[in-house]
Amino acid sequence: MDSDYDVLVVGARVAGASLALLLGEKGHRVLLVDRDTFPSDTLSTHFVIASGMMALKRLGVLDDLHAAGFRRVTRSRTWIEDCLFEGPAGPAGATMLAPRRDALDSILIRHARERGGVEFHEQTIVEGLIEQDGRVVGATLRTRDGERREVHARVVVGADGKYSKVAEWVKAERYDTTPALRPAYYGYYHGLTPLPETALEIFFCDDRIGFVFPMRPDEDCLALELQPEEYEAFRANPRELFEERFRALPGMAARMRDVTLENGKLFGTRGIENYLRRPFGPGWALAGDAAYLKDPSNxxxxxxxVSQAFPLADALDATLRGADWETTMSAYQHTRDAAVTPMYHWTIAATQRHDAAPEAITWLRAALVTPHVARRMIYWLADAMPDGLPPDVQQRVKATGPYFGVHASSAIAVAQPARDPDARS
Ligand SMILES: Cc1cc2nc3c(=O)[nH]c(=O)nc-3n(C[C@H](O)[C@H](O)[C@H](O)COP(=O)(O)OP(=O)(O)OC[C@H]3O[C@@H](n4cnc5c(N)ncnc54)[C@H](O)[C@@H]3O)c2cc1C
Known part of the structure; x- marks a missing residue:
């Protein structure tokens, strides 16, 4: 059967628009559809980790995000109860961002259309798949005018998020599953006193995780991950409980004195499930949350x-040029699983972790009260990296080390010249 397109991508946010852009740039005929109108927000906060920043840079959209006015985040602050740890957000000159999704997703779509020649239709719902001889060959769409249209494509990609209909229709197998762990609430605040240097702030306090994501000037996203037993109370009275808990975090009562909540509205979820899905089958593939979902705490x-769009685009490009579908896509799945599984397990473990016992924090305070002890403690920690820490933490540190130009075997050598001479005696 002749296909109208090489690829139909269902869902036009970070996963779908990135993939469409890359496939379009490789010369394929791509139709990108989304039931939403753009620009628009979606249920998500906004922190883009280092690997995401690198992927956005590779996609060529970072300049547009900076032009949209998002603050460059140069520091990362972690509060453990009332103890503060802070460091740079990346190697010298590196910055992170917390872009609002209405801006990020629309910029990606614009690049897909302009650079990739991608055809994009918003307010277009995919209502079902068309199959022939056991293979997906297209989909039925309902356009913004209410018209039903059949589209044929050599591949249909479900980039349709955590409640993916495409995954449901093709019965994509889930594996390595863990139920939802923590409810989350967030909102956009104006009037928060900014820090002298823009920082991502994370608070591990009272068994909750608080986040301050600095967005544009005078625009911050505040978020809280709770414990499941708190959800019903929060649902009944979200704003009062959210703000009360947030003001109790270190330094926040003063900084929140003059804040206003945008549209008086908080957004919440009971929790996000965790699983990987088989990302392909005959004539179909999955991308983004549809393929790999996990708690957002990380x-x-x-x-x-965005990062996974690159290897997926390469694999699809190869099949569209004649490579064997099953062999190519199996290799893609294998590589994807190897790449994401360590971080996936780490995310689940980190989300499940409860706060340390009060005595442990008291010892931490006792250590931090004397700056020379704090210094020794940090040098000791630097020495313990990368081999003396618990295995899951080691894995994380080793994964991040190269970003800072340090490799596992050289970590100790780098740490030593800065050591307190007393520490060697
Ligand atoms: C509370 C919360 C906080 C989060 N915070 C962060 C964070 O700080 N940092 C971070 O990196 N990640 C965060 N995440 C995760 C992040 O939001 C997702 O991983 C990301 O949005 C996945 O992108 P996606 O393109 O796969 O799916 P989505 O962004 O969900 O987009 C899917 C699109 O598919 C469209 N669609 C669905 N069905 C159809 C259909 N039948 N027809 C047409 N269109 C359809 C939808 O309209 C939607 O636009 C958070 C998630 C949650 C829930």
Missing amino acids: GSGIGDA
Whole structure:
């Protein structure tokens, strides 16, 4: 059967628009559709981790994000109860961003259309798939005028998010599953006193995780991950409980004195499931959350969706040029699983972790009260990296090391010249 397109991509946000752009640039005829109108927000906060920043840069959209006015985040602050740890957000000159999704997703769509020659239709719902001889060959769409239209494509990609209909229709197998772990609430605040240097802030306090994501000037996204037993109370009275808990975090009562909540509205979810899905089958593939979903506490969903678009586009490009579908896509799945599984397990473990016992924090305070002890403690920690820490933490540190130009075997050598001479005695 003749196909109208090489690829139909269902869902036009970070996963779908990135993939469409890359496939369009490779010369394929791509139709990108989404039931939403753009620009628009979606249920998500906004932190883009280092690998995501690198992927956005590779996609060529970073300049447009900076032009949209998002602050360059240069520091990363972590509060453990009332103890503060802070460092750079990346190697010298590197910055992170917390772009609003209405801007990020629309910029990606614009690049897909302008650079990739992608045909894009918003307010267009995919209502079902067309199959022939056991293979997906297209989809039925309902356009914004309410018209039903059949579209044939050599491949249909479900980039349709965590409630993916495409995945449901093709019965894509889920594996390595863990149920939802933590409810989350967030909102956009104006009037928050900014820090002297723009920082991502994370608070591990009272068994909740608080986040401040600095967006544009005078625009911050505040988010809280809760414990499941708190959800019903929050649902009944979200704003009061959210703000009360947030003001209780270190330094936040003063900084929130004059804040206003945008549209008086908070957004919440009971929790996000965790699983990988088989990302392909005859004539179909999955991208982004549809293929790989996890708790957002680690802030890697956007970065993963954009980063994974590159190997998926390469695999699809190869099949569209004649490579064997099953062999190529199996290899893609194998590589994807090897790439994402360590971080996936780490995210689940980190989300499940409860706060340390109060005595442990008291010892931490006792150490930090004396700057020379704090210094020794940090040098000791630097020495313990990368081999003396618990295996899951080691894995994470080793994965991030190269970003800072340090490799596992050289970490100790780098740490030593800066050591306190007393520490060697
Ligand atoms: C509370 C919360 C906070 C988060 N915070 C962060 C964070 O700080 N940092 C981070 O990196 N990640 C975060 N994430 C995760 C991140 O939002 C997702 O990983 C990311 O949005 C996945 O992108 P996607 O393109 O795969 O799917 P989505 O962004 O969900 O987009 C899917 C699109 O598909 C469209 N669609 C669905 N069905 C159809 C259909 N039948 N026809 C047509 N269109 C359809 C939808 O309209 C939608 O636009 C958070 C998630 C949640 C829930």
